[in-house]
Amino acid sequence: MSVYLSNYWSLYSEFIHVFKELKYRDIPLALMTNFYQQINDELRSNMEQEDFAAKLNNPGIKELSGIQPFFDKMTAPLNRTFKTNSKGKLLVNLDYTRISEKTLNEHFSPDHTLILSRSRAPEYFGIPNLYIGNFKGDTRSAAEELVQSAASIFAKYEEHPAYGHPFFSQTFIKRIPGIIDTIETVFNLYDQNPVGAVLIGTTEDVVSRSLAIIGGMKGIPGICLQHGILMGEEAFIPVFSSHVGVYGEYEKAWYVTRGLEEQRIAVIGHPRYDEIFASTxxxxxxxxxxxxxxxxxxxxxxxxxxxxxxxxxxxxxxxxxxxxxxxxxxxxxxxxxxxxxxxxxxxxxxxxxxxxxxxxxxxxxxxxxxxxxxxxxxxxxxxxxxxxxxxxxxxxxxxxxxxxxxxxxxxxxxxxxxxxxxxxxxxxxxxxxxxxxxxxxxxxxxxxxxYQVRHSGEELLHLIHQLMERYNHEHK
Structure with a gap:
């Protein structure tokens, strides 16, 4: 690892340890923030220095292979064994999955699929659509309490190289109401709809991350597709879904090196590229x-x-x-x-x-x-x-x-x-x-x-079928 990335993972793991008791619905809020966005240019520059790690008190990640195991240990108490839901449908989060209308119509039956989106439309491409806003609850009281708790924790670390940094602390604190609102929304969504598996396009955003983590809490397997080539690793790991679908063998080796279990990785390409091979x-x-x-x-x-x-x-x-x-x-x-x-x-x-x-x-x-x-x-x-x-x-x-x-x-x-x-x-x-x-x-x-996969939509459907055990993949 570079000096910066070594310090990044050390700081990230320490942050989760310090804020581990700040929870909503048993979920540590520190797991729900897109951590690298709390780091501005000034802090990033400091983290590129060799002596930054010496200023940390309790880093939990010290080597490349320890990245994913650290986060798995944090989420393990939340997870339930995956179970088959005879009435469960595939939930596709429309944001970031980048699956075309053609692929959805070819491979995903409207009888066994639900789209989740920010639109009030009753359906997308013939598939029933769930408007995420319909599942919100009132979380204002809980948010106020947790914001105060977070501020109290930060106040104890005024001399810390990151927690004492106003941009870092305020970014996290400002996100807390949105994180809590999203957690409540996703719990309500799962409680009110029969979901057998969930498909997301990233876990950088709080909705997708909540779908994956809360899905794990309810015994629902999740697949996170690869949203781009692996450049900024902070955008791809840790993995919060039960499985990841990756482009090729490069990514599989990349994840294994960082401690992700091989059986959680599926080389399936991405449906967004299928049209390249089929295009006329x-x-x-x-x-x-x-x-x-x-x-x-x-x-x-x-x-x-x-x-x-x-x-x-x-x-x-x-x-x-x-x-x-x-x-x-x-x-x-x-x-x-x-x-x-x-x-x-x-x-x-x-x-x-x-x-x-x-x-x-x-x-x-x-x-x-x-x-x-x-x-x-x-x-x-x-x-x-x-x-x-x-x-x-x-x-x-x-x-x-x-x-x-x-x-x-x-x-x-x-x-x-x-x-x-x-x-x-x-x-x-x-x-x-x-x-x-x-x-x-x-x-x-x-x-x-x-990249060797020419029919990623079919490979994805096969993976979903394996995870759901009963997913009906008849064409529309």
């Missing part, structure tokens, strides 16, 4: 006109992301289009668009006729991949999607981070830290057949461990 979409010439593209140039999609080295990005794009062979479509990360942090890209667009920036968030990234001759991406899911679309993909490692990311390392020289090296690799690929053959072998080896 063809390039539309109108796209070139819409984005003012030159059909005679090689079109490269450049997908960006937060915390990139601006100088390197500028060099990469400028030198790519300088020779006249390439034109570049820049697709900013949604976070950059929401924060209006795209001036670097729009400046490049103004300077170079062959640079085009996509500012419309409604534009489907997959359409851009389909209409490109190659994809240049940071350490993101877009690179994986490009590979699954069978496009040549070149990865740039231009981010500043407090840990190493190795997901794309097996792409060999098709991942580079310097723009000049990446430009040379891209140019070589598009000028020599030998390089294209070499790339194909590298790509095959990468996908062998990263």
């Amino acid at each position: 979409r063809q390039p539309d010439p109108a796209i070139f006109e819409a984005f003012d593209l030159d059909p005679d140039k090689i079109t490269l999609l450049v997908a960006t992301g937060p915390q990139l080295d601006a100088r390197k990005i500028q060099t990469l794009v400028t030198e790519l289009v300088a020779g006249g062979q390439f034109q570049v479509i820049i697709k900013p990360h949604p976070w950059e668009l929401s924060k209006k942090l795209i001036s670097l890209y729009t400046d490049l667009e103004q300077k170079h006729k062959s640079v085009h920036v996509i500012q419309d968030r409604k534009v489907d990234t997959r359409d851009l991949i389909l209409h490109s001759d190659g994809v240049i991406a940071t350490l993101s899911t877009v690179a994986l999607e490009g590979l699954l679309f069978n496009k040549p993909v070149f990865v740039y490692y231009f981010i500043t981070a407090n840990r190493e990311y190795d997901y794309y390392n097996t792409l060999e020289n098709y991942i580079q830290n310097e723009p000049e090296e990446l430009i040379n690799t891209v140019s070589l690929y598009f000028t020599t057949e030998e390089e294209k053959l070499k790339y194909e072998e590298v790509k095959k080896r990468f996908l062998l461990h990263s």
Whole structure:
């Protein structure tokens, strides 16, 4: 582990120990907060220092393999043995699962499935919908009491490097009413509906985490799908559901290394990618006109992301289009668009006729991949999607981070830290057949461990059937 991650897990485990008696419905509230969001830049910088751990009193995680076992020990007293519910239905939390209408209609019967959403609509895609707001209860009194208790605990740790930090303490305290409200809501939901299994897309948000933890308390198995490639590990572990569905063997090994039992991991891919393999979409010439593209140039999609080295990005794009062979479509990360942090890209667009920036968030990234001759991406899911679309993909490692990311390392020289090296690799690929053959072998080896599932919807249904034992998976 990096220094930061070692300190992160030490602090997280100590936080849970200190606040273990702060509970609602027997659930420690410290388990319910998305912990890394309580850490601001100042505290994060402190946690990157070697001596930070010496300031902690009771860290419970000291090595990589101890991460998941620590949290399993915390949730063990809550869990009941999973039981078969003859009337139980599959509950699909609509947020973050990213399952298309086509997949839902193909694999999930409306007679045996419930959708949970923030919509009051009676159904989604023909499947009965439960509006989460209908299950709320009055938790104001309990919230006030627990907020005061939390403040009293923090008051004892004014000199602590994290608990004495106003941002850290106030973020947690402000979340308490929402956490308690969600716990009560999910208990009511399960009490009023026959649920045999629950499907969620992440456990970063309090609703999904509550569905998983309270499901465990009621003997209901849960499956958490993988919502993106494993980059920020704080977003993927600890695991609170009984099972996780992962993309490939890379993720399986990743979780096992962090102490998750192998039998809780299912390599099933993700249904969101099934359409890539089944798609009959063809390039539309109108796209070139819409984005003012030159059909005679090689079109490269450049997908960006937060915390990139601006100088390197500028060099990469400028030198790519300088020779006249390439034109570049820049697709900013949604976070950059929401924060209006795209001036670097729009400046490049103004300077170079062959640079085009996509500012419309409604534009489907997959359409851009389909209409490109190659994809240049940071350490993101877009690179994986490009590979699954069978496009040549070149990865740039231009981010500043407090840990190493190795997901794309097996792409060999098709991942580079310097723009000049990446430009040379891209140019070589598009000028020599030998390089294209070499790339194909590298790509095959990468996908062998990263993504092999072409019918994830079927694999997911099979896993659900195994867990529920009686799930009726007749097609609609």
